[in-house]
Amino acid sequence: MFNLYAWISHRVNRRWIYPIISAILAIALVVSSSYPSLAKNPRRLIGPGLEVLQLSTMSDAQEVALGQQINQQLLSSQFRRYGNTQINTYVREIGDRLAAQSDRPNLPYTFQVVQDDSINAFATMGGFVYVTTGLLQAMDNEAQLAGVIGHEIGHIVYKHSIRQMREVIIARGLAGAAGVDSNIVVQLGVELALRLPRSRQHEYEADRGALDILINTGYSPRGLVQFFEKLLGKPSPPTFLSTHPASSDRIAALEQMIPPGQANQGMGLNEPAYRERIRPLL
Numbered sequence: 001m002f003n004l005y006a007w008i009s010h011r012v013n014r015r016w017i018y019p020i021i022s023a024i025l026a027i028a029l030v031v032s033s034s035y036p037s038l039a040k041n042p043r044r045l046i047g048p049g050l051e052v053l054q055l056s057t058m059s060d061a062q063e064v065a066l067g068q069q070i071n072q073q074l075l076s077s078q079f080r081r082y083g084n085t086q087i088n089t090y091v092r093e094i095g096d097r098l099a100a101q102s103d104r105p106n107l108p109y110t111f112q113v114v115q116d117d118s119i120n121a122f123a124t125m126g127g128f129v130y131v132t133t134g135l136l137q138a139m140d141n142e143a144q145l146a147g148v149i150g151h152e153i154g155h156i157v158y159k160h161s162i163r164q165m166r167e168v169i170i171a172r173g174l175a176g177a178a179g180v181d182s183n184i185v186v187q188l189g190v191e192l193a194l195r196l197p198r199s200r201q202h203e204y205e206a207d208r209g210a211l212d213i214l215i216n217t218g219y220s221p222r223g224l225v226q227f228f229e230k231l232l233g234k235p236s237p238p239t240f241l242s243t244h245p246a247s248s249d250r251i252a253a254l255e256q257m258i259p260p261g262q263a264n265q266g267m268g269l270n271e272p273a274y275r276e277r278i279r280p281l282l
Contacts, residue, residue, distance in 0.1 A: 107127040140226065232251075
């Protein structure tokens, strides 16, 4: 077997041996930490000694890997994908168009339609966005749908799920000396997606991000306002808005953020065209 220590000893003064070996080990650690397979194991990416801190500094690849596991859990235990190709392609086209104009355009976004009669949409870390069939049926036009999808992209852009997961892990004392168990992380990701409300600050940030995305994409920013106006007349808010800021407050905030003269400009306000695109659901 080749003896690296002996080889170095013959060629350099002994006082340089340990610094050289330390440098070699450091390079090896850097190379191994960047190897893509590490992103597939949430326990390793959160890792011993890093605990919660790694959640706020994880790479995009690590975030996507964790999002994939949360997605698998959601689709195996909570939701069923809607099978119509036309509807899925339509939502994916809108989502891809919006994501390309976001501040995180290089994430491999996944836009999925799930079979559920409730008016709901949500997002998980790593670019995973979910839209229910009930939401699609409740929309009047494409600009409204784009506004909701843009809002969920906003949550991903601002890394709200990661920030909220870190807060919950600290509050519940889930981080130990050896790190956080991967099963706990995935289950918490599912809980955050379905049940735990986001803060008012996160919701307003996502609204603001959605407006920027809509305008940059060419959609009418009025669509998002119209969606919240629709909710004012409902006896109970949709599931994903039940713990969010009041619709009236969000409408007022959005109207202040929309540039003067742009409220009714842009594409996506044609109701018959939208109805034609979602015909399989009608």
